[in-house]
Amino acid sequence: VLVVKVGGGEGNRIEPVLDDLADLWHAGRRWVLVHGGSARTNEVATALGHPPQFITSPSGFTSRRTDRQTALIFTMVYAGEMNKTIVEGLHARGVNAVGLSGADGRVLEGERKKAIRAVVNGRRLIIRDDYTGTITRVNSSLLHLLLNAGYAPVLCPPAISQEHELINVDGDRAAAALAAALSAKTLVLLTGAPGLLRFPDDPASRIATLPLAALDDAMNTYAQGRMRIKLLAAREALEGGVQRVIIAASNAAHPVRQALAGDGTVIS
Numbered sequence: 001v002l003v004v005k006v007g008g009g010e011g012n013r014i015e016p017v018l019d020d021l022a023d024l025w026h027a028g029r030r031w032v033l034v035h036g037g038s039a040r041t042n043e044v045a046t047a048l049g050h051p052p053q054f055i056t057s058p059s060g061f062t063s064r065r066t067d068r069q070t071a072l073i074f075t076m077v078y079a080g081e082m083n084k085t086i087v088e089g090l091h092a093r094g095v096n097a098v099g100l101s102g103a104d105g106r107v108l109e110g111e112r113k114k115a116i117r118a119v120v121n122g123r124r125l126i127i128r129d130d131y132t133g134t135i136t137r138v139n140s141s142l143l144h145l146l147l148n149a150g151y152a153p154v155l156c157p158p159a160i161s162q163e164h165e166l167i168n169v170d171g172d173r174a175a176a177a178l179a180a181a182l183s184a185k186t187l188v189l190l191t192g193a194p195g196l197l198r199f200p201d202d203p204a205s206r207i208a209t210l211p212l213a214a215l216d217d218a219m220n221t222y223a224q225g226r227m228r229i230k231l232l233a234a235r236e237a238l239e240g241g242v243q244r245v246i247i248a249a250s251n252a253a254h255p256v257r258q259a260l261a262g263d264g265t266v267i268s
């Protein structure tokens, strides 16, 4: 089985990804799709009068501040609009898709961070009412059940905590955990960028291949912002037994086919 994740940030396109996935499905290839929804969540949260806030950890990772109200808006957008329009698009292409959040069947279990260290305007704070977490366990039996019965699983955050709370987990790292749990050989992370770029503003500076041993250096130097989390996810997938992780553009003509042909950054 193949695991494909499509981002939900600005610059992503989902339709060509669904075209490719439907072709693969009809050719007998089985996959699990994971998706994001960050840009749409920002819009809806703003429209609902609860605008998004982002916090930066002392090690420089940025994440969404997720109080309970944000967790509910996040769930509404990811597991609602985003997930169901993808399911709709797959049905229109003849694929019998089933959309699930990580909380359904406890497919994605995580640990809520009870105290988050954050740097806000140069000052260090501790936030205790946040519903963000990290995946600690994947329960893949439901996914096998669906795949074996001919259904195509479409997954998204939130995950569920040990205390049964909906938690915001990173979609790239969720896809990595799923790929490892399903013993996938390949994980494809489709995003707004054409891959990992040596110079983030220059699409021609794509790095075609990256050995696992060079990941740390990339994370500490030229990969910035959300790209660093993708590299972290790539490392987690490879350490979990996945053979290769491909970061590639979702807005290509044939994003999945092109990524599988190596048109992106292949990390192994």
Ligand code: ADP
Pocket (backbone or CB within 6 Å): 006, 007, 008, 009, 010, 011, 012, 036, 038, 190, 191, 192, 193, 195, 196, 197, 198, 199, 200, 222, 223, 224, 225, 226, 227, 228
């Ligand atoms: P998603 O597509 O999963 O929603 P993002 O779009 O938030 O994720 O994350 C990918 C973004 O990371 C790119 O669109 C780009 O702006 C940024 N980025 C930072 N550094 C790099 C880099 N070195 N190479 C490619 N993209 C980078």
